[in-house]
Amino acid sequence: MAAAMPLALLVLLLLGRKGWCLAEPPRDSLREELVITPLPSGDVAATFQFRTRWDSELQREGVSHYRLFPKALGQLISKYSLRELHLSFTQGFWRTRYWGPPFLQAPSGAELWVWFQDTVTDVDKSWKELSNVLSGIFCASLNFIDSTNTVTPTASFKPLGLANDTDHYFLRYAVLPREVVCTENLTPWKKLLPCSSKAGLSVLLKADRLFHTSYHSQAVHIRPVCRNARCTSISWELRQTLSVVFDAFITGQGKKDWSLFRMFSRTLTEPCPLASESRVYVDITNYNQDNETLEVNPPPTTTYQDVILGTRKIYAIYDLLDTAMINNSRNLNIQLKWKRPPENGYIHYQPAQDRLQPHLLEMLIQLPANSVTKVSIQFERALLKWTEYTPDPNHGFYVSPSVLSALVPSVVAAKPVDWEESPLFNSLFPVSDGSNYFVRLYTEPLLVNLPTPDFSMPYNVICLTCTVVAVCYGSFYNLLTRTFHIEEPRTGGLAKRLANLIRRARGVPPL
Amino acid sequence: SNNICFIHLGATVLGAYIFIIDQAEQFFRSGHTNNWAVLVCTSRFWFNYRHVANTLSVYRSVKRLGIPDSHIVLMLADDMACNPRNPKPATVFSHKNMELNVYGDDVEVDYRSYEVTVENFLRVLTGRIPPSTPRSKRLLSDDRSNILIYMTGHGGNGFLKFQDSEEITNIELADAFEQMWQKRRYNELLFIIDTCQGASMYERFYSPNIMALASSQVGEDSLSHQPDPAIGVHLMDRYTFYVLEFLEEINPASQTNMNDLFQVCPKSLCVSTPGHRTDLFQRDPKNVLITDFFGSVRKVEITTETINLQQGSEIMESSYKEDQMDEELMEPLKYAEQLPVAQIIHQKPKLKDWHPPGGFILGLWALIIMVFFKTYGIKHMKFIF
Numbered sequence: 001m002a003a004a005m006p007l008a009l010l011v012l013l014l015l016g017r018k019g020w021c022l023a024e025p026p027r028d029s030l031r032e033e034l035v036i037t038p039l040p041s042g043d044v045a046a047t048f049q050f051r052t053r054w055d056s057e058l059q060r061e062g063v064s065h066y067r068l069f070p071k072a073l074g075q076l077i078s079k080y081s082l083r084e085l086h087l088s089f090t091q092g093f094w095r096t097r098y099w100g101p102p103f104l105q106a107p108s109g110a111e112l113w114v115w116f117q118d119t120v121t122d123v124d125k126s127w128k129e130l131s132n133v134l135s136g137i138f139c140a141s142l143n144f145i146d147s148t149n150t151v152t153p154t155a156s157f158k159p160l161g162l163a164n165d166t167d168h169y170f171l172r173y174a175v176l177p178r179e180v181v182c183t184e185n186l187t188p189w190k191k192l193l194p195c196s197s198k199a200g201l202s203v204l205l206k207a208d209r210l211f212h213t214s215y216h217s218q219a220v221h222i223r224p225v226c227r228n229a230r231c232t233s234i235s236w237e238l239r240q241t242l243s244v245v246f247d248a249f250i251t252g253q254g255k256k257d258w259s260l261f262r263m264f265s266r267t268l269t270e271p272c273p274l275a276s277e278s279r280v281y282v283d284i285t286n287y288n289q290d291n292e293t294l295e296v297n298p299p300p301t302t303t304y305q306d307v308i309l310g311t312r313k314i315y316a317i318y319d320l321l322d323t324a325m326i327n328n329s330r331n332l333n334i335q336l337k338w339k340r341p342p343e344n345g346y347i348h349y350q351p352a353q354d355r356l357q358p359h360l361l362e363m364l365i366q367l368p369a370n371s372v373t374k375v376s377i378q379f380e381r382a383l384l385k386w387t388e389y390t391p392d393p394n395h396g397f398y399v400s401p402s403v404l405s406a407l408v409p410s411v412v413a414a415k416p417v418d419w420e421e422s423p424l425f426n427s428l429f430p431v432s433d434g435s436n437y438f439v440r441l442y443t444e445p446l447l448v449n450l451p452t453p454d455f456s457m458p459y460n461v462i463c464l465t466c467t468v469v470a471v472c473y474g475s476f477y478n479l480l481t482r483t484f485h486i487e488e489p490r491t492g493g494l495a496k497r498l499a500n501l502i503r504r505a506r507g508v509p510p511l
Numbered sequence: 512s513n514n515i516c517f518i519h520l521g522a523t524v525l526g527a528y529i530f531i532i533d534q535a536e537q538f539f540r541s542g543h544t545n546n547w548a549v550l551v552c553t554s555r556f557w558f559n560y561r562h563v564a565n566t567l568s569v570y571r572s573v574k575r576l577g578i579p580d581s582h583i584v585l586m587l588a589d590d591m592a593c594n595p596r597n598p599k600p601a602t603v604f605s606h607k608n609m610e611l612n613v614y615g616d617d618v619e620v621d622y623r624s625y626e627v628t629v630e631n632f633l634r635v636l637t638g639r640i641p642p643s644t645p646r647s648k649r650l651l652s653d654d655r656s657n658i659l660i661y662m663t664g665h666g667g668n669g670f671l672k673f674q675d676s677e678e679i680t681n682i683e684l685a686d687a688f689e690q691m692w693q694k695r696r697y698n699e700l701l702f703i704i705d706t707c708q709g710a711s712m713y714e715r716f717y718s719p720n721i722m723a724l725a726s727s728q729v730g731e732d733s734l735s736h737q738p739d740p741a742i743g744v745h746l747m748d749r750y751t752f753y754v755l756e757f758l759e760e761i762n763p764a765s766q767t768n769m770n771d772l773f774q775v776c777p778k779s780l781c782v783s784t785p786g787h788r789t790d791l792f793q794r795d796p797k798n799v800l801i802t803d804f805f806g807s808v809r810k811v812e813i814t815t816e817t818i819n820l821q822q823g824s825e826i827m828e829s830s831y832k833e834d835q836m837d838e839e840l841m842e843p844l845k846y847a848e849q850l851p852v853a854q855i856i857h858q859k860p861k862l863k864d865w866h867p868p869g870g871f872i873l874g875l876w877a878l879i880i881m882v883f884f885k886t887y888g889i890k891h892m893k894f895i896f
Binding site for chain 1: 590592616647848849
């Protein structure tokens with residue numbers, strides 16, 4: 001036993017000198033980050049990114065030592081000679097109008113696009129086998145990808161990583177819009193992470209919170225990147241991204257206060273020991289405007305400023321690897337609070353009761369300058385009782401005009417008027433201070449076309465019914481109840497005798 | 512010395528006796544070395560939530576008792592957990608008041624949604640799968656495997672519906688099991704079915720070593736257990752609910768046998784009469800442990816040697832240096848431009864390969880030309896050539 005060990009050591013050393021086939025150096029690094037963005041509509045978007053960079057040439061055969069880079073994906077790259085792989089699973093749709101532009105959007109369902117190396121001879125065969133293998137890894141129906149839903153884009157989907165020449169023959173793209181995303185897709189995605197869901201930012205990834213969202217998108221991106229600034233050698237980069245949008249109304253009564261615990265039902269406790277960088281970025285662009293509407297707790301020590309997606313943004317940085325951050329309370333729960341609600345107003349609404357009272361809607365709004373404010377109400381048209389229609393129902397029904405009572409700021413300050421001295425046109429409304437004047441405006445009345453019944457219908461119905469009854473029922477009644485009896489012909493009356501007389505006289509046979 | 516001889520002889524006889532009893536016991540113990548489970552839910556649509564909950568309950572029990580995900584083929588015909596109508600996403604509950612979430616955090620669904628078809632089910636059982644199917648979707652059993660097959664959904668007398676669009680009959684199922692027997696794909700098989708008239712599905716089995724349980728006899732309906740007003744559907748079927756309660760008390764070391772499983776859910780609780788069939792099974796059900804099918808055989812050998820793993824580190828340093836020297840010689844690489852407008856506008860569209868016209872087109876034109884010349888005579892040829 002003791003003699004065997006040095007012998008084994010010797011053998012290993014000899015093999016090591018010959019080539020690289022025994023063990024690759026573990027030069028891989030992990031960076032993880034979470035970006036929390038309060039959205040204009042009051043919701044909150046959270047984007048996780050886990051990046052594993054592996055300084056290795058995977059084209060060579062015999063790689064067998066995997067450390068942070070997951071073996072399942074590493075074997076895929078070498079077996080199918082991949083240059084790039086992008087796979088995403090999404091549930092929901094990113095509403096750019098309400099939420100602003102996304103970092104990285106993905107189509108609903110599953111999307112897979114792959115660039116193969118130019119050494120691949122049969123791209124379609126590799127594509128089919130690759131989608132089958134991925135369906136086993138991610139528990140999804142990617143095996144339904146075949147020639148009927150695969151295309152080869154000729155101008156878009158250029159490689160996102162290093163590329164010398166781009167012959168689009170080696171690109172394949174497919175989307176399965178019917179694909180559902182659920183825990184069985186999230187679990188293998190989490191297992192690809194070096195710290196799985198045990199430490200670092202991935203402890204926040206709990207399925208029961210992540211799927212209770214308006215938008216959920218998880219993706220895997222593999223591409224070759226530059227290893228250093230001179231870009232003389234290649235590293236493989238694996239990025240796993242997960243974006244979710246938490247809805248203000250689903251997860252808490254419309255209030256816009258957010259915290260990590262409220263979003264994920266967990267807080268951050270320790271960084272991932274395998275990560276070289278582990279940070280949380282919070283978008284505080286609205287922090288310093290408008291009387292400090294957004295408050296972040298705990299207060300950030302460092303910030304990051306840059307132009308992101310066309311606008312200047314400021315982010316607060318919370319570094320989990322900074323020992324001062326976690327040591328204070330053993331866990332980190334970032335809270336966002338709106339100190340002053342963005343709009344204050346008054347709304348009074350009294351719904352209508354049929355044939356008793358009408359709708360009443362009263363709103364106090366502060367109109368921002370140089371803007372257009374639209375107020376809209378949805379309504380449904382209903383049918384009235386036929387006696388409630390006016391004699392000319394096709395004219396339509398009138399809705400009373402809306403009233404706007406406004407205090408408009410004056411350009412020039414006015415002095416208070418004496419009602420007896422000034423002309424009558426200046427004393428219509430009492431004015432308290434001269435900085436603004438009161439005005440009451442009305443809109444046009446609204447003429448609504450209600451669905452009008454056909455008032456001749458009762459008459460038509462009565463005619464038709466009576467005809468049917470008379471013809472059908474009457475005939476049947478007669479057939480069933482009429483009896484026939486033979487009638488003896490009468491022997492003749494007075495008129496007939498007279499007629500016979502005249503006929504005898506003429507010589508014509510009698511009646 | 513006579514006494515010693517006698518004692519020696521007595522001890523040998525006793526030893527032999529014990530050895531024979533031991534061997535006899537070994538003979539009647541199951542001879543399986545690995546366990547597999549195929550769990551199938553065949554119903555689609557939100558109101559069939561209970562069938563998915565049934566299957567996931569059995570999945571949960573089977574995993575808890577030791578069968579790993581790689582040995583379980585789970586087929587769910589619809590997605591209930593992330594269904595837009597589910598008020599609690601990513602959960603499937605089996606008890607009222609949301610006590611037990613059987614979906615959990617670590618579920619691996621192998622066949623889902625449209626992949627659950629009769630063809631795929633039979634291919635999984637018989638092993639006739641296309642070569643590119645991933646391992647997690649295959650039933651890689653051998654002749655020493657004990658397989659548990661659980662099916663639930665809507666069924667009738669002699670058939671089971673798959674997703675409301677196709678059926679599997681009891682004859683097809685029996686033939687599939689016979690194929691499995693002939694290909695030596697199982698050692699013993701336990702078939703459990705929870706549908707209406709479930710007993711009709713095991714009537715036609717004819718292969719050895721199959722034990723079958725059903726939730727109701729022919730002519731009876733299997734009923735559901737309890738609705739939940741918050742979710743709005745029935746959460747589980749009665750038979751599987753009581754089977755789950757029974758299984759929750761089993762642990763990997765328990766010695767409960769099949770006769771106890773036959774007693775689960777009598778008519779007073781289930782309203783239907785559960786049935787079972789053991790005539791094809793060689794062993795006596797009272798010698799068959801529940802864990803023979805629901806649990807997993809694990810043979811663990813404990814060793815006290817220590818193994819030192821430190822040798823590898825010196826090699827890594829040397830080979831890394833060789834790597835570095837190699838790559839310095841390459842020229843700098845660059846990223847591709849994402850939208851090179853000028854290049855795209857001026858790129859020529861790829862000409863499709865020219866294919867010669869097919870036989871049909873050639874034949875058609877030959878016919879037309881022949882008819883033309885027959886009608887008008889050969890003298891028109893000179894106008895063409």
